[in-house]
Amino acid sequence: MTTAPEKTAAPDTAMLAVEELSLTVRRGEIAKPILASVSLTCAKGEIVGLVGESGSGKSMTLRTAVGLTPAAADVSGRVRVSGRDMLGASPKELTEVRSRTASMIFQDPRAHINPFQRIGTFLAEGLRMHQGKSKQDAARAAIALLAEVGLPDPARHMRQYPHELSGGMLQRVMIAAALASEPELLLADEPTTALDVTTQAEIMSILLRLRRERGLSIVLVTHDLDLAVSICDRIHVMYAGSIVEVASAAELARRPQHPYTAALFAARPGPDRQELRSVSGRPLGLYEVEGGCAFAPRCPAADGLCHETPPVARLVDGHLVACHLAGEPGTDTGPAHAAGTPSAGGTEPEAGTGPAPAAGTDLPGPFTKGERP
Ligand SMILES: Nc1ncnc2c1ncn2[C@@H]1O[C@H](COP(=O)(O)OP(=O)(O)OP(=O)(O)O)[C@@H](O)[C@H]1O
Numbered sequence: 001m002t003t004a005p006e007k008t009a010a011p012d013t014a015m016l017a018v019e020e021l022s023l024t025v026r027r028g029e030i031a032k033p034i035l036a037s038v039s040l041t042c043a044k045g046e047i048v049g050l051v052g053e054s055g056s057g058k059s060m061t062l063r064t065a066v067g068l069t070p071a072a073a074d075v076s077g078r079v080r081v082s083g084r085d086m087l088g089a090s091p092k093e094l095t096e097v098r099s100r101t102a103s104m105i106f107q108d109p110r111a112h113i114n115p116f117q118r119i120g121t122f123l124a125e126g127l128r129m130h131q132g133k134s135k136q137d138a139a140r141a142a143i144a145l146l147a148e149v150g151l152p153d154p155a156r157h158m159r160q161y162p163h164e165l166s167g168g169m170l171q172r173v174m175i176a177a178a179l180a181s182e183p184e185l186l187l188a189d190e191p192t193t194a195l196d197v198t199t200q201a202e203i204m205s206i207l208l209r210l211r212r213e214r215g216l217s218i219v220l221v222t223h224d225l226d227l228a229v230s231i232c233d234r235i236h237v238m239y240a241g242s243i244v245e246v247a248s249a250a251e252l253a254r255r256p257q258h259p260y261t262a263a264l265f266a267a268r269p270g271p272d273r274q275e276l277r278s279v280s281g282r283p284l285g286l287y288e289v290e291g292g293c294a295f296a297p298r299c300p301a302a303d304g305l306c307h308e309t310p311p312v313a314r315l316v317d318g319h320l321v322a323c324h325l326a327g328e329p330g331t332d333t334g335p336a337h338a339a340g341t342p343s344a345g346g347t348e349p350e351a352g353t354g355p356a357p358a359a360g361t362d363l364p365g366p367f368t369k370g371e372r373p
Pocket residue numbers: 025032034052053054055056057058059060061070223285
């Protein structure tokens with residue numbers, strides 16, 4: 001589970017290859033840029049994470065990749081799903097890819113299921129449509145799918161309505177529905193955000209098993225860095241419509257190279273934390289970025305170059321990172337992940353219990369202003 005960026009699948013062999021994807025939504029005369037040159041790959045059998053704060057463009061990336069673009073939008077770049085060009089595809093071809101190759105699951109299963117339809121009818125309909133099964137075969141296959149996602153009494157659940165199932169059970173139903181078309185790629189958009197931690201762990205273990213048993217490739221969108229680190233092979237960190245860092249999960253957790261990634265790690269609550277840190281400032285949408293690095297207004301280490309010139313992604317210690325400061329002599333986020341500011345009401349950390357911010361800055365020492373050569 002430690003694929004370094006340089007070892008990722010080449011775009012033409014990847015299950016999902018997003019290259020330099022840009023998206024601008026238009027409303028009348030107003031153009032709102034949402035994504036800027038997003039690149040992301042997911043190889044066969046790989047679990048790739050896409051993490052970032054709310055509004056950073058994670059869902060838009062997934063949706064645009066499978067042709068679910070807002071009505072008035074300019075899209076550029078290249079997207080291939082299992083080798084098929086998505087941006088040049090007809091609506092019919094896009095529907096075919098979404099119903100055969102790339103399935104999606106979402107945060108709120110109740111918003112994506114007909115509350116008046118029994119679970120069995122919902123699943124069997126999909127199986128008949130995607131695989132042309134007879135009514136009886138579809139029912140049998142639906143029961144098998146419900147068993148595969150660990151529901152305890154599949155025959156009974158087939159007769160139930162969505163409101164009779166818990167959120168976790170319903171998310172399993174949605175995973176079963178996503179599997180009905182025997183996809184090669186599963187796009188999971190915050191699939192466990194609405195669930196308790198135990199159920200979240202169960203859903204994640206189902207995804208891991210599906211990868212192992214079916215060779216499924218999975219792109220997991222989540223706010224939860226710990227979750228991403230625990231399940232993903234590689235993680236893409238997104239900020240203001242751009243990917244700011246890509247590394248193997250283990251590497252990212254060990255030594256984040258982008259100050260935004262370090263700040264996200266520092267903002268995690270944990271049993272050994274005496275304070276809660278937030279990432280200072282508010283996240284910007286791409287349409288609010290005025291030039292330079294989008295993170296510069298929140299980055300106390302940012303200098304003139306950061307405010308004036310957008311950083312270009314480059315390899316730093318095996319991480320692909322878009323930061324002028326990363327990897328320079330004397331710059332190193334270290335294992336402490338100390339970026340961020342204590343939340344209101346937070347207390348000072350005890351020695352040895354957490355990272356201490358460098359004097360005069362919210363960021364880890366190595367990202368202190370003035371240390372750049
Ligand atoms: N249909 C739309 N038309 C115009 N702008 C949109 C549309 N959907 C989303 N946006 C904007 O695109 C930006 C990215 O949204 P997106 O939902 O991709 O973020 P996200 O990272 O997935 O956030 P969250 O974690 O809250 O879902 C936001 O500024 C959002 O307001």
